[in-house]
Amino acid sequence: MEPVKINARQLFVLIVLFEHGSSIVIPLGVGAKQDVWLAILLGLTFGLLLFFVYYRLHRYYPDAPLTAYAQDIAGPWVGKILAFIYIVYFLYIASRVLRDFGELLLTFAYPETPLFILNAIMMLAVMYGVYKGIEVVARTGELFLTFLYLLAVSGFILIISTGLVDLHRLQPVLEEGWKRVWKVVFTETLYVPFGEMIVFTMLFPYMNNPKKMKQVAIAGMALSGINLAIIMTINIAVLGADVAARSTFPLLDTIRKIQVANFLERLDIFFMIALIIGGFFKVSVFFYAAVIGTANLFHMQNHQRLVYLLGLMVLLLSIAIASNYPEHIKEGLKIVTIYMHVPLQIIIPLCLLVAAAIRRRSFKQQ
Amino acid sequence: MLFQWGLQKKQKEKKEPTIQQERDQSGQAQDVPREPIHSLLDVNLDIIRHTTGNSSDIVIRRFTIGQERSIRAALIFIDGLADEKNVYQFLLEPLMAATFPISLSSKDTLSFVEKKLAAVGGIKRISHWFDLFLALTSGETIILLDGMPSALSASTKGGETRAIQEPQTQLAIRGPRDGFTESLRMNTALIRRRIKNPNLWLETLKIGEVTQTDVAIMYVKGIANDDIVEEVKKRLRSIRIDSVLESGDIEQLIEDQTFTTFPTMYHTERPDVVAANLLEGRVAIFVEGTPFVLVAPALFIQFFQAVEDYYARFDIATALRFLRVLIFFLSLVAPAIYIAATTFHQEMIPTQLVIAIAAQREAVPFPAFVEALVMEVVFEILREAGVRLPRAVGQAVSIVGALVIGQAAVEAGFVSSAMVIVVSITAIASFATPSFAIAISARLIRFALMFLAAMFGFYGIIMGILVMTIHLCSLRSFGVPYMSPLAPFIPSNVGDTLFRVPTWAFKERPRLISQKNIVRQGEHQRPQPSSINRQEENEGEQS
Amino acid sequence: MKRKMAMIFSLLLCAITLSGCWSKKELTDLAFVIAVGIDKTEDGKYMMIFQVVNPGNVAGATQRGGGSGGVPVSIYKATGDNVVEASRKASNKLSRLIYYAHTNLVVISEEIAKEGVDGLLDALERNSQFRTTAMVVIARHHSAEDVLKILTPIDKISANQIIKTLQFSEKVWGQTLNVRVGDVIHDLDSAGKAPIISGVEIVGAVKKGKRQTNVQASEPDARLNINGIAMFKNGKLVGWVFGETARGVLWVMDKIEQTSITVEWKRKKEAVAYKVVRAKTSVAAHMKNGKPSISIRIKAEGDIGESLVPIDFTNPMQIFALEKKIEQTIKNEVVHAVGKAKKEKTDVFGFGNAVYRSYPREWKKMKHVWDESIFPQLEVNVTVDAFVRRTELRTKPYIFGQ
Structure with a gap:
């Protein structure tokens, strides 16, 4: 544990940036076609329920991260294994996000550059940030969130003023009923990005004002959910559900369509900035959680020494996890969801919560 | 023990003899006698002469005090440092005219002189050589009496100093015209004149084992955060160095981090800026011999705040603030963006423009990066030449430079005119940044970003800026986060950052700097049109 | 601390030295393709026509003489079984890299349009350089090659002439439509709408239109004219309306x-x-x-x-x-x-x-x-x-x- 504290606003900023992360650029929940906004908002609702599970757990152990109280609840042996699994999970997701990010850059701007180099540069920045600590990352976030918002608002204005938005493309609502929406919610949007809030159980102990935490986290998640829903809706309204579903990066396609005054066009750079900022914070949060978890598990005082080793691991892992982009996406949607997200985001935390509640009660009775 | 030339890093660990040895080897410094002042005047004067190497500017005036029972005495002062007129009028005259009461024992002579005869303000008794020489070299006059094992030092500091002039840096169209001078006393007085409050506290210490430079810490008690004041004092006290010639010497020894291009202390030549900073709870550090006063803690945004922002109305000030931040950014990234756009991201330039640039670059034999680098370096050379040269020659340099860069190079086809435009914009932008300290750091980072742009295009630039931002956020100045109040975001202080709210809305001092006493002004300061005037106007119309 | 610094430094050094600036392309190494034409050869292959800008000859961009001497655009063509092959093949005629990011116009010959544009646009949509905001026109009566070869007087680059004509004509006259590649793809993709594309035709002597003299006359020998809207069905041109x-x-x-x-x-x-x-x-x-x-x-x-x-x-x-x-x-x-x-x-x-x-x-x-x-x-x-x-x-x- 670092001896630092982050305030409520910083937690909010981190959550918002984290939730946007890579989600704004990937085709999030496009399986639901024009009902994607419903899928995202429902994902958010269930994500909030999951968050309450994490929050209750945190209330039982306000000063400890997940990896520490797992050991307390499940006993030293099982707990250590659980903590280790979570650390590996965080590292793996960090490298997945890094891979996403590298692939995106590679596809749209740097086709000849090796993936490793692009990822390595990003990872260097992440390592630098995490080395400096969560406080610095959070402060950087405060600066960049404002910037990202300015960017988003100006992008939005440009899209509107180009006359790209055709609201007809959002109709018909619920074309195939609720079934398609629920399917997307429970296979995609619930876990990414909302269920990934599990990683914040590692950061909650750093809050200097635990009272505000619940409302801040809910506000952060809600804001991100609404933003993501708006962004994906705009994508659909601009591109149409079919093109958006076929697109590797719908937001890029949308931004490419902007043409204002024969001068403000080809604004890929907008996209790139959003991409890099989002990717950086998402990787940083996961990576930080992994580093802190490892330091905690092996009782190390200083997390900084771990940054190099684990950073290198994330980097190498990001290259090694898949041989091509479709495989990478497929893994993400199928294997990772079933074997990682569901047990680690839902089942284990629920079990831990039940166990903790029972233990608490029996303590009280004694 | 204190005159040490050439202090070295490892010296701390070494034992006394080694230092002795080094000193002897250097052969420049004589030991100040360790023993207390002798009681025989002649011996004392010999020691003074010997220690100062018979320096010609040391004036030793021997005379006798008293008619019946005369005592031999001497006045010693340094010509040019002490005010000669004062010495003769207020020390020598009364001393020579004095008569001692008969009852006076010879032991009390010195205190009699101290109490009755010396007609100057500050007078101190000295019994050690070290103190004597310190007083002497600071411009005081030493009075030695025969048979007394101690001396008197009378404050007669004076001599020629530069008069108060308009500051050379940080010019303002509106605002006070006085600037600091090399004299510490005059500088502190300039602040005292502005803040007439007993809570304006001043502490002086001497830094520099050889130079014994006066360094003064000034703060407003009750507004300044005590922890920060303590921290400043602690850092100043821990300085062990032979010489302090400018506030920069101090700055580099007490700043939070060395490996950063960003200044974590603010320096200024303007008393009004220092006064304003003191009232925000900052600490000012004055150094004898330089008009540049250090202010700590310094925040990033402070370097974009020009004095005039506060004297001009808020709307204009806000517009200018925005402009300055934009300018800073421009001077940071303009050449990098040019490189990235022309070598990686040709698609983002509008078609017409890209064709125009391509046409210009047809004949240019260098890659865009080399072109940009050469032009930037040439510009830096010109600037450096312009700064150092005498004013008359400096103009010639700029003319030649303009011709070389602006015209000949383009006509010869070595560089494209688009590049010249970019370099010029960068150059002007870097001059327009209000603080030279931050403009110079932008200069260094600009080159780094150019390299990154040449390697990875916009990705490189964005990553560079990202890392720079992380770095900025990790900096602290005397414990205060450098990027505050933006990160961490402090809503009540944001009014004086990228924009400036009207003066009546400046309700609070910077939170992190002045942690206790943050209320700056009363409620309801917003001006309202007076109703009385309106009535009069109406009456006027009627009549 | 020193070891860490050394490590970071060496990593950075690796990144710098290893990166031979892969994606870097100097402006002088690029051939800006401003318009792409697609024709059919007699043996049923695709012929790609590239209208490439000669930056030095575009008025307004010239600094040192030149200018009036050369033509503002050059035409390169290549044949192939598909679009990608054809466009790669063209590189043995061009001294520079073909660069599509500024391609603002796609001209499809009527012949191909009648056979179907279905597969044609995939290569364009997939390519990250190419923009789907580029406009599409159908070359009526003439081949796409002829259309792209005509030199035009006011807008030196004929592709720009066509684009601007399309834009303003739609705006003030409303009998032609400026259709973008993205729109066509979107229409082809959806069952409830068929694409339409405006037509462009050459009025006057085609052969004379390809010479520089065409732009030196007050009334050019050949002009480009936007006329008619082509209706598509199942990706094939079925009829025109005027x-x-x-x-x-x-x-x-x-x-x-x-x-x-x-x-x-x-x-x-x-x-x-x-x-x-x-x-x-x-x-x-x-x-x-x-x-x-x-x-x-x-x-x-x-x-x-x-x-x-x-x-x-x-x-x-x-x-x-x-x-x-x-x-x-x-x-x-x-x-x-x-x-x-x-x-x-x-x-x-x-x-x-x-x-x-x-x-x-x-x-x-x-x-x-x-x-x-x-x-x-x-x-x-x-x-x-x-x-x-x-x-x-x-x-x-x-x-x-x-």
Whole structure:
């Protein structure tokens, strides 16, 4: 544990940036076609329920991260294994996000550059940030969130003023009923990005004002959910559900369509900035959680020494996890969801919560 | 023990003899006698002469005090440092005219002189050589009496100093015209004149084992955060160095981090800026011999705040603030963006423009990066030449430079005119940044970003800026986060950052700097049109 | 600390030295393809035509002499079995890298359009350099190659000439449509709408048009002319509409911004010119007894531009009467356009999409037979509201007094 504290606003900023992360650029929940906004908002609702599970757990152990109280609840042996699994999970997701990010850059701007180099540069920045600590990352976030918002608002204005938005493309609502929406919610949007809030159980102990935490986290998640829903809706309204579903990066396609005054066009750079900022914070949060978890598990005082080793691991892992982009996406949607997200985001935390509640009660009775 | 030339890093660990040895080897410094002042005047004067190497500017005036029972005495002062007129009028005259009461024992002579005869303000008794020489070299006059094992030092500091002039840096169209001078006393007085409050506290210490430079810490008690004041004092006290010639010497020894291009202390030549900073709870550090006063803690945004922002109305000030931040950014990234756009991201330039640039670059034999680098370096050379040269020659340099860069190079086809435009914009932008300290750091980072742009295009630039931002956020100045109040975001202080709210809305001092006493002004300061005037106007119309 | 620094430094060094600036491309190494043409060769292969800018010869961009000497664009061509192969092949003729990011125009020959544009656009959509905001036109009567070879006087780059003509002509005249690659792909992708693309033709002597002398005459020997809208069905060109019928198409698609409509008055044909300044069309689908119908509602606002007959514009009743005539004229245009589309059995207006939006379940059933059996029999109701808002600087025309 670092001896630092982050305030409520910083937690909010981190959550918002984290939730946007890579989600704004990937085709999030496009399986639901024009009902994607419903899928995202429902994902958010269930994500909030999951968050309450994490929050209750945190209330039982306000000063400890997940990896520490797992050991307390499940006993030293099982707990250590659980903590280790979570650390590996965080590292793996960090490298997945890094891979996403590298692939995106590679596809749209740097086709000849090796993936490793692009990822390595990003990872260097992440390592630098995490080395400096969560406080610095959070402060950087405060600066960049404002910037990202300015960017988003100006992008939005440009899209509107180009006359790209055709609201007809959002109709018909619920074309195939609720079934398609629920399917997307429970296979995609619930876990990414909302269920990934599990990683914040590692950061909650750093809050200097635990009272505000619940409302801040809910506000952060809600804001991100609404933003993501708006962004994906705009994508659909601009591109149409079919093109958006076929697109590797719908937001890029949308931004490419902007043409204002024969001068403000080809604004890929907008996209790139959003991409890099989002990717950086998402990787940083996961990576930080992994580093802190490892330091905690092996009782190390200083997390900084771990940054190099684990950073290198994330980097190498990001290259090694898949041989091509479709495989990478497929893994993400199928294997990772079933074997990682569901047990680690839902089942284990629920079990831990039940166990903790029972233990608490029996303590009280004694 | 204190005159040490050439202090070295490892010296701390070494034992006394080694230092002795080094000193002897250097052969420049004589030991100040360790023993207390002798009681025989002649011996004392010999020691003074010997220690100062018979320096010609040391004036030793021997005379006798008293008619019946005369005592031999001497006045010693340094010509040019002490005010000669004062010495003769207020020390020598009364001393020579004095008569001692008969009852006076010879032991009390010195205190009699101290109490009755010396007609100057500050007078101190000295019994050690070290103190004597310190007083002497600071411009005081030493009075030695025969048979007394101690001396008197009378404050007669004076001599020629530069008069108060308009500051050379940080010019303002509106605002006070006085600037600091090399004299510490005059500088502190300039602040005292502005803040007439007993809570304006001043502490002086001497830094520099050889130079014994006066360094003064000034703060407003009750507004300044005590922890920060303590921290400043602690850092100043821990300085062990032979010489302090400018506030920069101090700055580099007490700043939070060395490996950063960003200044974590603010320096200024303007008393009004220092006064304003003191009232925000900052600490000012004055150094004898330089008009540049250090202010700590310094925040990033402070370097974009020009004095005039506060004297001009808020709307204009806000517009200018925005402009300055934009300018800073421009001077940071303009050449990098040019490189990235022309070598990686040709698609983002509008078609017409890209064709125009391509046409210009047809004949240019260098890659865009080399072109940009050469032009930037040439510009830096010109600037450096312009700064150092005498004013008359400096103009010639700029003319030649303009011709070389602006015209000949383009006509010869070595560089494209688009590049010249970019370099010029960068150059002007870097001059327009209000603080030279931050403009110079932008200069260094600009080159780094150019390299990154040449390697990875916009990705490189964005990553560079990202890392720079992380770095900025990790900096602290005397414990205060450098990027505050933006990160961490402090809503009540944001009014004086990228924009400036009207003066009546400046309700609070910077939170992190002045942690206790943050209320700056009363409620309801917003001006309202007076109703009385309106009535009069109406009456006027009627009549 | 030192070890860490060394580690970071070495990593950075690796990144720098290993990165041989892969994606770097100097401006002088790029051939800016401003327009792409696609033709069919006699042996059934694709021929790609690239209109490449010579930056040094484009007026305004020249600094040191040159300029007037050369032509602003050069044409390169290559054949291949598919678009990617052809475009790669062209590199043995070009001293620079073919760069598509500034390709703003795609010219497809009529011949290919008739065979189908289905597969053609995939390569363009997939390529990250290429923009789907590029415009598409069909070369009528001539090959795409000829169209791209014509030199034009005002806009030195002929692709720009075509693009600007398309834009302004749609805006002020409304008989042609500027269609982007993205739109075509979107239409091809959706079952309820077929794509339409404007046509470009060469007027004059094609051969002379390719020489520099073409731009030195006050009346060029060959000009490029935007004319007609091609209707597609299943990705194949099936027919053209021209003139007012073409405008009818634009009315339905809500693409009319400004145009000028002449109406008859008291049996005098083309007597009054009505300038449309604002127009809005809404299309709605209805379902009655399982049978879909479409209602089109057009609202137009405009001024009187010209009157060859004496009408008293100070009299509101006269204006109302005129408005009725205008409404009738617009309605006729629309009905003609719809009729033509029904005849070709291709839903270029997107009526199918309108049905889909309002009645997704019913649409699912009729989706596959829409073009063939439902659309040609579709009931289309057109209502037009035209308003004459102002009469510009005069009220009554001067012939009124005679």
